Amino acid sequence: MTAKARLLFFLLLAAAVPARAFFFGGESDKKAGAILDSMRTAFEAGSCSSVLELSGGFLDEKPPAAMREEAYGYTGRCYEAAGFADKAIGVYKLARELYPDNVLFASRLAFIYGQSGFPELAVPLFLNVLSVETDDIDANLGLARAYSGLGFLSKAKEFYSRAVILQDFRDAPTLAEYARCMLRKRDWAEAVFIAGKGAAAAPGTSVWKLVEARALAGQGDYKRALPLIESAIRLDPARQLRLERALYLLMGGMPRRAAEAADAELAAGAADPLASVIKGMALYSQGRRTEAAPYLYAAHAGGPFMAKIAASLLGAPQEATEEPWKK
Secondary structure, three states, rough: OOHHHHHHHHHHHHHHHHHHHOOOOOHHHHHHHHHHHHHHHHHHHHHHHHHHHHHHHHHOOOOOOHHHHHHHHHHHHHHHOOOHHHHHHHHHHHHHHHHOOOHHEEEEHHHHHHHOHHHHHHHHHHHHHHHOOOOOOHHHHHHHHHHHHOOOHHHHHHHHHHHHHHHHOOOOHHHEEEEEEHHHHHHHHHHHHHHHHHHHOOOOOHHHHHHEEEEEEEHOHHHHHHHHHHHHHHHOOHHHHHHHHHHHHOOOOHHHHHHHHHHHHHEEEOOOOOHHHHHHHHHHHHHOOHHHHHHHHHHHHHHHHHHHHHHHHHHHOOOOOOOHOOO
């Protein structure tokens, strides 16, 4: 059962059991039960502001543990929805201490940490969830993302693989995410395999051809990568993909075509350091160093990486800002 399914089950179970079932006979318990009924109704209606307004009065009644467990679930989710991650974390931490067998709280904490850029905190929580629910798709996917964020790509592969199998290879965004992770890992065969599954799940999407192209380019086979990225461009003619094609032309030993492709982007009017460096490198590789110089110097605007490429070809200091061709 996934975390979402558990939450739904918990809510349905709570909805099916009237608040009076929690009563222990005290007036305070009756008041708490009535407030919890209102919180439940508000949560189901999507009115998180009402849930949060009611939560203080509910706790003032010092309700029994079963009531508080249900209420913490509503309150935590509503703090998340309102963008108060720190308050949601506080609720879930407390609830996790009080109700260690309810993995919903560990699951929600893990997702918040993962989304907030703290994968190292998310990992043990996701592992805790999966120790109870091994087939939880969301937890498998969350753990894969956390490991990927930490750079543990082999571990990320294990849990991405579990997630897509549990999804029966039908969720295109997850497949695309997995494939990109495998490109980072340089696991070319797995990236191409997942791209094939993605193409079956969501045909006509550029990402699958792009993954295949990058897998070949990563192995240095730019000529075979070229028709694949051109197929991707036909589906999505984005500037970034067009420049990537120009780079494949350059790296594949076709500098004249690479220069023409870079020229087409430079003619659009916007300064583009990558287009400039491709044009400069294409000219340089043809022995046309004087013509290459202005394009390579223009590449300095692209930051340190572009500047290093330009400087290595020009034989100039990386910090140089002069334009000697104008002298």
